[in-house]
Amino acid sequence: MVMKNAESAPNFYQIDNKIEHMQSRDGVIILPSILAWEKFKWTHEYFNKKPKQGFFLWIKKPISQRLNTLIEISSKNIFQEISNLIIIEKGLNAELSSFCRSTREIKGKHFAKAKIVIRENSTLEFLQCNSWRKEDEFRANYEFFLDKKAKLRTTVTNQSNGSKIVTREDIYLKEKKSSADVRIKMVAKQGGTFFSESYMHGENEIRGHLECSGLILDNKSKITSIPGIICDSNKAELTHEAFIGKISEEKLMYLRMRGLSEKKATELIINSFLNS
DSSP, X not given: OOOSGGGSSOSEXXXXXXXXXXXXXXXXXXXXXXXXXXXXXXXXXXXXXXXSBOEEEEEOSOOSSOEEEEEEEOSXXXXXXXXXXXXXXXXXXXXXXXXXXXXXSSOOEEEEEEEEEEOTTOEEEEEEEEEEOTTOEEEEEEEEEEXXXXXXXXXXXXXXXXXXXXXXXXXXXXXXXOEEEXXXXXXXXXXXXXXXXXXXXXXXXXXXXXXXXXXXXXXXXEEEEEXXXXXXXXXXXEEEEEEEEOOOHHHHHHHHHTXXXXXXXXXXXXXXXXXX
16 A cells, blocks of 8 residues: 555655656656666666666756655565665755554565765755565665755664564765755664664865664664764864653653553554654
């Protein structure tokens, strides 16, 4: 089932190992990564090797609507090896939501690499949501490259409902007056595990903030979070925050006193955490 609201009509939709829907629009080219590799030789610099799956999204002109992608696993023992490439050309503002998930307990594997390039004087608002179930395995590596005066605002949310999740984000701020605000959020329950690394690389006259936070909902789950800032210039301004904890008993009690069940109250707190 396709998600509602922002996800109701994804521009790229893959379920298991089959592309179900793909729709470009004026000023935007969307292709399977393998076709982009064959059609545009310059993409080889970013893909490194011929991709097997995934999408290529090239924003060439101004757009007024948010773009959406959705990749799901719904069948047993599926292995997805995803390579995505997103290019935002010079002087554009873009919004993108990307969703990856399993729809039921099927022991799926989803390994993803993505490179996001934001050209000079462009802005990207990017939401990446991942939700995986018991015995799924999710591995992801996201790289963001910002040109001069480029701006990035991104939130990456990962939910492990008994799954194994390993992620890494690298944000490269090497051009003058580029800036990034990056927020990584994790929720672990039902024995789910996280190993998360996030690094912001700063050079020149840039600004960046990295925030990593997580909620652990039971004693069987585990989160390892490694946030890092790497600075090569006395003109760069980089900051980071990190937090891992549990659901506030005060918040839970407050909602229970207003008639919500413990399950509903917990769901409400988690949604508020992920959307804040």
